[in-house]
Amino acid sequence: MRIAIVSVGHSKFGKRDDVSVQELAFESFKEAMENSNVDKKDIDASIIGSSPEYHKQRSLPGVITEYLGLNPKLTYLTEAACASGSAGMSAACAYIKAGLANTVLVMGVQKMLELTTPEISSLLGRVGDVQWESVFGTTFAGYYAMYANKHMAEFGTKREQLAKVAVKNHHYGFMNPKAMFQKEITLEKAMGSRMVAYPLTLYDCCANADGSACVILTNEELAKKYTDEPVFIDALGYASAEMSVLRRKDLSSVPSTVLASKMAYKQAGIEPKDVDVADVHDCFTIAEIMAYEDLGFCEKGQGGKFIDDEQTYIGGKIPVNVDGGLKTKGHPIGATGTSMFVEGFKQLRAQADKRQVSGAEVALTHNIGGIGQYCFVGILRR
Amino acid sequence: MRIAIVSVGHSKFGKRDDVSVQELAFESFKEAMENSNVDKKDIDASIIGSSPEYHKQRSLPGVITEYLGLNPKLTYLTEAACASGSAGMSAACAYIKAGLANTVLVMGVQKMLELTTPEISSLLGRVGDVQWESVFGTTFAGYYAMYANKHMAEFGTKREQLAKVAVKNHHYGFMNPKAMFQKEITLEKAMGSRMVAYPLTLYDCCANADGSACVILTNEELAKKYTDEPVFIDALGYASAEMSVLRRKDLSSVPSTVLASKMAYKQAGIEPKDVDVADVHDCFTIAEIMAYEDLGFCEKGQGGKFIDDEQTYIGGKIPVNVDGGLKTKGHPIGATGTSMFVEGFKQLRAQADKRQVSGAEVALTHNIGGIGQYCFVGILRR
Numbered sequence: 001m002r003i004a005i006v007s008v009g010h011s012k013f014g015k016r017d018d019v020s021v022q023e024l025a026f027e028s029f030k031e032a033m034e035n036s037n038v039d040k041k042d043i044d045a046s047i048i049g050s051s052p053e054y055h056k057q058r059s060l061p062g063v064i065t066e067y068l069g070l071n072p073k074l075t076y077l078t079e080a081a082c083a084s085g086s087a088g089m090s091a092a093c094a095y096i097k098a099g100l101a102n103t104v105l106v107m108g109v110q111k112m113l114e115l116t117t118p119e120i121s122s123l124l125g126r127v128g129d130v131q132w133e134s135v136f137g138t139t140f141a142g143y144y145a146m147y148a149n150k151h152m153a154e155f156g157t158k159r160e161q162l163a164k165v166a167v168k169n170h171h172y173g174f175m176n177p178k179a180m181f182q183k184e185i186t187l188e189k190a191m192g193s194r195m196v197a198y199p200l201t202l203y204d205c206c207a208n209a210d211g212s213a214c215v216i217l218t219n220e221e222l223a224k225k226y227t228d229e230p231v232f233i234d235a236l237g238y239a240s241a242e243m244s245v246l247r248r249k250d251l252s253s254v255p256s257t258v259l260a261s262k263m264a265y266k267q268a269g270i271e272p273k274d275v276d277v278a279d280v281h282d283c284f285t286i287a288e289i290m291a292y293e294d295l296g297f298c299e300k301g302q303g304g305k306f307i308d309d310e311q312t313y314i315g316g317k318i319p320v321n322v323d324g325g326l327k328t329k330g331h332p333i334g335a336t337g338t339s340m341f342v343e344g345f346k347q348l349r350a351q352a353d354k355r356q357v358s359g360a361e362v363a364l365t366h367n368i369g370g371i372g373q374y375c376f377v378g379i380l381r382r
Numbered sequence: 383m384r385i386a387i388v389s390v391g392h393s394k395f396g397k398r399d400d401v402s403v404q405e406l407a408f409e410s411f412k413e414a415m416e417n418s419n420v421d422k423k424d425i426d427a428s429i430i431g432s433s434p435e436y437h438k439q440r441s442l443p444g445v446i447t448e449y450l451g452l453n454p455k456l457t458y459l460t461e462a463a464c465a466s467g468s469a470g471m472s473a474a475c476a477y478i479k480a481g482l483a484n485t486v487l488v489m490g491v492q493k494m495l496e497l498t499t500p501e502i503s504s505l506l507g508r509v510g511d512v513q514w515e516s517v518f519g520t521t522f523a524g525y526y527a528m529y530a531n532k533h534m535a536e537f538g539t540k541r542e543q544l545a546k547v548a549v550k551n552h553h554y555g556f557m558n559p560k561a562m563f564q565k566e567i568t569l570e571k572a573m574g575s576r577m578v579a580y581p582l583t584l585y586d587c588c589a590n591a592d593g594s595a596c597v598i599l600t601n602e603e604l605a606k607k608y609t610d611e612p613v614f615i616d617a618l619g620y621a622s623a624e625m626s627v628l629r630r631k632d633l634s635s636v637p638s639t640v641l642a643s644k645m646a647y648k649q650a651g652i653e654p655k656d657v658d659v660a661d662v663h664d665c666f667t668i669a670e671i672m673a674y675e676d677l678g679f680c681e682k683g684q685g686g687k688f689i690d691d692e693q694t695y696i697g698g699k700i701p702v703n704v705d706g707g708l709k710t711k712g713h714p715i716g717a718t719g720t721s722m723f724v725e726g727f728k729q730l731r732a733q734a735d736k737r738q739v740s741g742a743e744v745a746l747t748h749n750i751g752g753i754g755q756y757c758f759v760g761i762l763r764r
Contacts, residue, residue, distance in 0.1 A: 051434075051441070052433075058509045073622060076460050078461075094479075247448070255454065
């Protein structure tokens with residue numbers, strides 16, 4: 001059975017102190033409901049992808065499904081750090097394939113900015129091992145700085161190449177009205193911004209954000225009833241990896257990305273070169289460069305050259321993050337994974353406005369949790 | 383396809399400041415692995431049922447699967463307040479039925495007692511709506527006290543009848559070496575204990591606890607390889623309900639219990655009278671009395687008389703919580719749902735020692751999240 005996406009919705013990402021978490025969920029839900037023939041009563045289950053500890057409200061599925069009017073159907077929350085939304089997508093696909101549900105809402109939603117930056121940094125750092133690592137003050141930027149330093153030492157990757165990823169993603173984020181930052185930046189500005197964790201400067205880092213993005217899934221048969229233009233999920237690969245950096249064999253690669261993408265390519269019967277447009281997990285610019293390599297878009301160690309050659313711009317070999325990526329959309333961790341599916345859906349329906357990849361038929365989503373403890377890779381096809 | 387449980391494990395519940403959360407998970411995992419032929423490499427997915435916000439460690443699946451040696455397979459966390467473990471069971475069944483996984487570990491695990499009682503009360507209270515309810519100081523005991531007062535006013539239920547539930551559950555908890563409290567109590571002691579939220583006294587309330595309980599599931603075919611005595615999950619019904627008490631039509635019943643149990647009975651092709659032994663969600667004694675009624679074990683309003691007549695003791699119509707229930711096992715919220723499946727498994731394999739229900743063939747699990755926002759009802763058969 002093929003799984004079809006029949007509608008999607010996406011809130012404005014950014015600092016959203018104008019809404020509660022349930023109102024934020026409603027923004028994307030309303031959009032999804034208005035753009036399809038799905039009725040609330042058709043929704044058999046609502047999976048909420050989120051990292052709950054950022055919210056004063058506990059147990060989000062209760063308050064959200066009540067607000068959206070989705071009781072008394074199945075609901076619960078999935079959490080896999082920054083891949084919580086994709087974990088929800090995986091669960092939803094399982095219920096539909098099992099015949100346990102026909103139509104499922106996956107709601108990725110997150111409010112982070114009620115907390116201060118130090119509070120958020122502390123929570124994010126504690127996704128790392130609190131017994132052996134975060135006790136020494138590891139931060140998320142610090143973890144990814146280790147990746148960057150190793151990649152630079154091993155492959156000669158340069159700070160300019162990291163900054164070029166930021167320049168590209170700001171270029172496309174400028175065209176995305178839902179992005180947190182809609183402005184172009186120059187290479188000089190990115191290079192000259194203040195240091196966060198060497199070699200990562202401010203513009204190498206994505207921003208904490210509030211936002212929601214949702215996806216409505218069903219089986220191939222029912223999809224015809226809800227829309228004339230379904231998009232199919234041909235694969236959703238997944239893998240996990242050790243939490244502790246000390247147990248990793250190689251710090252210039254994310255092993256769960258390699259495994260999850262191999263699983264996805266095999267399920268979908270495609271190769272990396274068949275991908276027309278990709279959303280990859282660019283929480284930091286080095287993460288996007290490693291993703292080019294770990295997903296097989298280029299050879300290992302050639303990620304820096306790949307961006308130098310503008311191969312991930314529209315017109316290059318594989319356009320990447322042409323919605324702006326986490327880097328400019330912002331990274332509301334529970335909503336990030338579903339946001340990638342929203343973009344893939346729009347690209348394959350040729351509804352991505354100025355950032356449209358012409359004739360796109362295969363889209364890829366790549367969502368990492370933590371420093372690669374979790375990874376989900378989706379393959380969408382129109 | 384039938385889903386089979388092939389092994390289970392259960393830690394000692396209670397104040398477990400002798401172990402970290404991953405060590406606590408390991409205790410039940412070790413027991414499950416030792417009691418079956420399952421090998422770690424056979425486990426395709428690990429679903430962690432937990433409410434993450436009680437732990438200093440964030441994103442538990444990462445640290446737990448690393449500690450248990452279960453990478454690089456699928457893992458994420460499911461949360462549905464006190465039904466987080468059963469939500470994980472539901473997800474696991476979906477992956478197996480969909481053919482996306484063969485063998486799945488569901489690990490319910492929770493450490494609560496690193497926090498103080500006021501901190502726990504605040505977190506639990508905020509499972510209720512923080513915008514409209516918890517802001518006024520609602521606590522979990524307060525919510526269930528509302529249920530109790532309504533039930534007393536409407537059906538003439540008496541405080542003695544609530545206390546009799548506590549006496550029964552302490553009677554059986556006394557026989558469960560994994561229970562937090564292993565001591566009998568008298569009706570006088572229960573009645574005379576200090577008031578928590580009228581009419582609920584100390585002995586009407588379950589205790590916050592640390593603990594883990596895990597279940598290994600597979601399909602019917604593979605089950606034969608792992609054990610000679612599989613137990614089958616013939617149904618896992620579910621429902622949700624409004625979060626706000628103000629939107630509930632009736633406060634003497636939990637609507638999600640009624641719906642989830644009807645779904646489960648229908649799936650399993652049985653009636654309430656066919657149940658030989660049940661674990662129901664007795665977070666407070668009134669919750670057990672309402673469960674008798676909402677699950678159809680007795681008529682609405684007759685729950686008090688049902689315990690007066692000792693119908694839920696071994697030898698009565700339907701023995702309930704003969705493992706001691708949440709009341710004496712303790713209530714480590716993420717582990718509570720899986721703990722019920724552990725008891726059902728043991729009862730159906732006639733491995734429940736002194737608390738064995740002779741000849742039990744059908745077991746029921748009933749796990750509520752919050753004040754009934756979530757409910758899962760499982761039907762097990764040997």
